[in-house]
Each structure stands twice: as structure tokens, then as C-alpha cells.
Amino acid sequence: MQELNLRYFHSVAKTGSLSAAAEELHVAVSAVSRQIANLEQRLGMTLFERQPRGMQLTEAGRLLQAYALRNQLEVESVITQMQEVTARQQRKITVACPDGMAWYFLPSVISGFVSQYPDTRFDLQVVDSARASALVKEGSVDIALTFSLSPDIGVKVVSSHSAAISALMSQHHPLAGKADLHVTDLSPYPLSMSLNGSTMRYLFDVACSLSGIKVHPLFSCDSLGATYTMVCEHPNMIGLCSAVAVSGKTHREGLVLKPLQEPQLALRSLQVQVMAERYMPTHIDAFLNFLEQRLESACR
Template sequence: MKELNLRYFQSVALTGSLSSAAEELHVAVSAVSRQITNLENRLEIKLFDRQPRGMKLTEAGELLLAYSLRNQLEISQVLSEMQGVVKRQKMTIKVACPEGMAWNFLPSVISRFAERFPEVRFDLLVVDSVRASELVREGSVDIALTFSLSPDVGVKVVSSHEASICALMPREHPLASRESVGVEDVVDYPLAMSLGGSTMRHLFDMACSLAGVKVLPAFSCDSLGAIYTVIGESSSMIALCSAVTVSGKVERDGLVLKPMKEPQLSLRHLQV
């Protein structure tokens, strides 16, 4: 593949349209279209679905984009090493993660790492898990910690750990003495949890559906800090979270964390 073909392909893939890519590359739209057509003809593979509002990558196109971004990063790394700019004393590690891990767990890990290697600097970007994986794929960050249900194309998973969803409640809560709780137990108490769209909400809704119950949260919010505060100020409310998000804080703050019975709530993993 010619470098020019790949550069035009990458621009169209990332901007989502021929016109936006042409503007970014400072060339005519026809020139971009021609390069994409030439690339597809040479490969004999359809890379884009042409749509009225833009260009959507096919599955084959997704694989090529992942390759091109990875190739670009490798070239940049080699050039940096050749120029002698990648030195430990100047190293900045860019990390992305969802708010659940940024609230307590990851800052604690970074703090301990920084004590051992004070010359290393960190940039932490807080986004949702899907965006965190995208940032790694794009090369915008070096590492992402995500809550995931399955591996992502174009991202290497170096570590994966079960991140079961648990029930967080005050120590004096009526369910606090139980070994575990189920979604049917939660129905009788006000529930605090994340807004729709998160892996946690998806799995919880699935477990409720399979159990034949319907639970409407009393408090929905994308801020773990807000949910945690609400639980700490209530005697009856329950929140859903992963143990890793509140590690080191629960016992100190007079709260307890109970495992959930439903197997669907153990399908999520923390991936690096």
C-alpha cells in the first residue's frame, strides 16, 4: 500500500467524510475519493459504506484503520528513539479511564508508582470506557483502564480481572448482615446507580429482566462521588459499584460492600 493511499484512508476514517478529509489534507474532494477508490481496487476489499451523511468503515476498514494507526505510532516511536528524546527523565505517561477508577483506585496506584519513579509524569484523562479504548487505538493515550464486556479490535489487552458488580450500603442497612444480595432484594429499597449507557447499567438491566423484576433507581448520576455521598448520608439506600472503585474507603466510611447473586453481574472485566 502506498503511503499516500493510507494517509488519505486514515483521514477519511477518522473524520467520517470525504469533504472533511479533503479540508484536513488541503486537497480537492475528488482527489481524496480517487485515492480511496484506488486503495479499495488494489486490495479488492470494500473499506467504506458510502452513506448520505458520510463514510462508515466496514469491518475490514476497521482492521485497516487499527493497523494504520499502530503503524503510525511505531514509526513515531522509532523516530523519537533515533532522536534521543525518549528518556526516562522526560517521560510522560498518558492514561485514560472511566470515572469509577479515577475517583480512588487509579490515583492511589499512580501515587505509589510516582514515589518509586519521581521523574515520570502522568496525564490522566477521565472518559467513559468506550472512549478510553478509542483513545488507545488512536494513539492519544498510552494506557487505558476500562470496564469491558469483550475485547476491542485494535487494542492489546495486557491484563484482565473480573470486576463483578456489588451492592454498596450503610453498615446499618437491613441487608448488610447478608452474605450476598440479589436484584429481587434491591426492589424494596431506594437504589442509586449510573445513568444508562454504562456496562454496569446494561448488566443490571439484563439481570432484572431475567429475574422478572423492574427496578427504577431513586438516584441516577454519572458521578461516583455523588453516588457515594448519597449512600453515606442515607440509612436505607443501596448503590451498585465495583469493589475496585471504592477500595480502601468502604470500611473507613462505615459502609459495606456485598456481592450480587446474579451471574450476569460478574460478566464485566477490568482491562488494561
């Protein structure tokens, strides 16, 4: 049975009159009468007894009315569920970032945000910085956090923060009390840093070359978590990372982060990027503002 037939039938059954149903449905009485007649003909049974004062349901009609009521309630339930799904999808935020931001800082920010806005959901993709920017440009994610050496064409940079490369070590490390730290100071100690191809590795190699030394890391890995664990477990290990990546965490494990004085190591920035010219929904704008506050605090 077509939904239109049931809607007309339900209205006549409820009002008990063709004219009242026509008024409720905003159609002609003849249209209502025709739909009821077509429905009865298709079913091969009488659904209403035509009486001088209106339309009286037959036994078969009462069974169909019960079905029509269930059908209406089920349709309304499905529509409500669809609206809820759409609302949840509208409150989802997709983010892409490199491992250095995904290991601790960004999950910490997201956790703080969802505590205030529990209906917001997040999808986080951990990719390299170039891929994060590409995902924003193609609209696959809403926001990208990237370590960058220069502006990227095709994206809007919401904010840019210093991501200078620093040395992470135990507070009991021999270099922990040194006022000024240079790459030459690191060479006697085991070093953990990212693999070749990262902006960090490139800038560190440039700084070492300009200082006339060559430093071979004991441990190379693109996981900040692995580097952090190496520094925690090995008393003399030094790890390279940015201050924002470990902001709010180092003091818990008795670690310190020492700036390196080479200017080349301060050329990298952390950018918050969105698609150029895109209108941002309210919940994404709210998260961008929340993220900006946390970044400003971490980069002081």
C-alpha cells in the same frame, strides 16, 4: 554573525594560533583563515594582530571574544534545558479510564507509583470505556483501563480482572448482614447507580428483567463519587459499583460491599489495554507492573 564564524573565531582566540585552531576544529588551516578574514571584512574591523608567534586579539577582538563566550554558554544552557524537557516528556505516562476508576482507585495507584518514581508525570483523561480504548488505538494515550463485556480489536489486553457489579451500603443497612444478596432484595430500598448507556446499567437491567422485576433508581449519575456520597449520607441508600473501584476505601466510612448473586452481573471485566504491537518504554512497563500488583490485590 553566523555560528560557524563565531566558532572559528572562538577557537583561534582560545588557542592563539590558526594551526592550533584548525587542529581543534579538524579542518584545514586555510578554512580557518578564510572564516576569520570573512568575519573581519563583514564587521569592517581588525579582530587579530598577526604576529610571528601567533594571533593576538585586538581590543575589538576581545569584546567579540567576551560575546562569543557568553553565546557559547547560553547555547549550552539552552541545550541542557531542551534535554531536560525531553527527559521529562519521556517520563510522562498518559492514561484514559472511566469515572469509576478515576474517582479513587487509579489516583491511589498513581500516588503510590510517583512516591517511588518522583520524576514520572501523569496525564489522566476521564472518558467512557469505548473512548478510552479508542484513545489507546490512535496513540493518544499510553494506557487505558476499561470496563468491557468483550475483547476489543486493535488493542493489546495486558490483563483482565473481574469487575462484577456489587451493592455498596452502610454496615448498619438492613441488608448488610444478609449472606446472599439478589437484585430482588434491593427493590424496597433507595438505589443509586449509573445512567442509561453504561455496561453496569445494561447488565443490571438484564438481571432485573430475568428476575421478573423492574427497579427504578432514586438517583442516577455517571459519577462514582456522587453515588459514594449518597450512600454515605443516606442510611438506607444502596449504590452499585465494582469492588475494584472502591478497593481500600469503604471501611474508612463504615461501608460494606455485598456481591450480588445474579450471574449476569459478573459478565463485566476490567481490562488494562495498550496499543497492539507497541514497544513500551521502561517507565511505562514499570507502571504497568505496579498497576497489575495493585489490581491483583484489589480483585482478590
